[in-house]
Amino acid sequence: MLSVLEIIKRTTGFFEQRGVESPRLNAELLIGHALGLKRMQLYLQFERPLTEAELEKIRPLVKRRGGREPLQYVMGETEFSGLKLKVDRRALIPRPETERLIELVMQQFASPPATVLDLGTGSGAIALALAKAWPGAVVTAVDKSEEALALARENAEACGLAGRVKFVSSDWFTAVPAGEKFTLIVANPPYLSDDETAAAQPEVKDFEPRMALSAGANSAADLERIIRAARPYLAPGGLLACETGIAQHQALVALATGEGYTRTESLRDLTGRERYLLAFG
16 A cells, blocks of 8 residues: 555656646645645654545545646635635636735725725636725726626635625626715736737636736736726725736836826835735726
């Protein structure tokens, strides 16, 4: 019988052959998930022989990851801003860059905003994180993908936040009533071009929804649309906060200034690249 450690080593080697990034870490996380063990618990059981029933749980997951399906989709969940979220191919996988956006946005408010609009909510990550952080805020989340909205509602229910977020089917602002005002509008829209998406890793281009990744030939097209449309929806002194591509800020700042925003800021991610645009009403 094969031990836990032997299976980890074999899986690591298989992942290395298939070009999986961080193969040992992926092996440990996936095997731990299959066995219902955290990594530290896994380490304490390295010498334990695995039963055939346990191996049957591990094999299909390893095969999927070896096919370059994202680890989060294989495991079916991910951690985001203190929430455990269900993730699958209906929506983009929430990323650390977007957790940083949440942190930066929260730093802008001395007291919780009254109303929040999350554009392109996907899995619901941003809306749910803000609803948890600001229990008094009225949070609305929109997406044009009905599949993504279904996933977001499932996450709201699982996180105990189902009554805290209103989910609306909308292509950006199309179904948001004219005249409605928000203290905060936040968006993580597609900001890759078609060419950039095609050049991405298999985990991204072959599995994550293309409509959540690519804005078309012009990578900034959705950001430009949001900046133009958001200004009338901002309450006085309100904030539009967007996650962006790293080479788009000069043009986006100029656009926001021309659209009448009173002030803009470009903020950097943890790698030092311009990633977040703040535009104030």
